[in-house]
Amino acid sequence: MTEVVSGGGAEFARVKLRTTIRRYRAGVGLTQKDAAEELGWSVSKLLRLEQGTSPITPSDMRALMSLYRETDPEVVAEQVEIAKQAREQTTYEAFSDIATREYQELMGLEMRAKVIYKYEPSVIPGLFQTEDYARNLSRALELGPERIERQVEMRMMRQANVLESPSRPELNFILGEPALSRKVGTNEVMLEQLNHLLELAKEGDITLSMLPLASGPHPRMGTAFTIFQFDDDLPDTLYLEGADIETVSIDKPEEVQIHRKLFAELHEKADDFPSFEDEVEEIRRYRFSRPERPTD
Template sequence: MPRPLDPSLNRRRLRIELRRAREKAELTQREAAEALEWSLSKIIRIEAGTVSLSVTDLRALLNSYRVTDAQLVSELEEAARGSKGQSWWTPFADVLNPPFTQYLGYESAADTVRTYHAIAIPGFLHTEDYAEALLAPLAPQEHVRRVVELRTARQDRLFEGEQSPELMFVVDEAALRRRIGDPAVMRRQLQHVKNMMEHPRVTLQVLPFSAGAHYATLASFILLGFKDDDDLLWLEHAMGQIAVRDDHELIARYQECFALLTDMALKGDDAVALIDAAARDFGTS
């Protein structure tokens, strides 16, 4: 049975279509707000996709923007009705920060997810015991358990269902060989990575040490791709997290970087052979 559409996806549809309609009507956000006697912040929040929208307010906007396509109006009214309610990650608010909460909304709508990980196995592919061992030095046990539960829920949404995205991973050899937890944890994690290579929507490559230096040597990153919007770049570093949407030059550099990484990284049997070699370093079960 298909999973119900998350409210964040309906808010995103409204955000894109209403911004497109306003620009077609040649109105600034301030002019749109003044025409409806609304606050500017209300228009900004609607176009950011951070709030739900009533059908009444939607109709007022569409009338102001002179949108008359009956099918589009009907689809947007349905999206407005579905924009209310909690998103799937709301129960994990105790372990989420605002930047990552916003990122999850984008991730839920992505058609493609491309990611490079230099230091550790990507969270998308974590086993529970690997995730716990990775996070244990950073937070109390109860917090770690909640983060792992969030990570598992996120994996379920990405890998299950007909609407899940295409996922492309480039994992650095360093991530395969860095011991997180005890050897048994690493063996199970590496086996899980191999198993996920069989998933019909997963492409996984391994970047060997022999590839040398490259643009992303010092940082992991995620590129989200959309059919109806520009790519989004997600960066995590020692100073925090950032989602990049409007710096098209920076996004283009990371798109080029990912293409270069896939050219250098091992594929298929060669990637499996390197994963097996890493696993052997952690002994046998």
């Protein structure tokens, strides 16, 4: 049995499937229209399968493998098994009322990635948020009490699945200055959050950098992006998040490469300033260590 579910779950199986069937189709030189006609399917059905918006049944997978001239019975059996696993409950399906399919997929891939590159301009990334920071952030978004607690529960589960895994990925994160200096909750909440980041920065497989506002403008200033790199034959995958867009995944090599280059450029900009630890220490001292004004 193919070990797909262990680490990444059905989310990883779904991404792997849609990548595989697109690669197979390209390998035999068929367009989506040609392949759909050969199978007696509508083009929209094949499109949904290749985009991952519809599940692939084992019988559909066998039909695709036959059309794409895969004759090795072991390979066919493996792909059929992955199709079965992709139809199982995802790791975060219990949170489908508060997490989109794309966001569940992102969280699933975190568990299977070898390296994660992330730029987050506005808030502390979910993987690094303390419980109080996460709760106050959700409260600021004007969510109801029950939804807030479910958001926090999901975030803590996500952190445990990634950060406490013996095979956790290497994490390379660049945080915009607003992410570190924007007050979420009380000064006490922020000091705890910043202290937590400093502890994480000491770990050998976590690299944290801060991009100051003084570094100037750049592409994607208001958009967070994440690049996943895998050990498997899965290509690098890009996720975009922002106030003006929903979470979307892109596995087009040219787009991934553009963002890899941008990440490197942002890292160079950050390196022109004091170290992450020094920047955080300054923010702690001058923004959150003074007594707070009493509220009415």
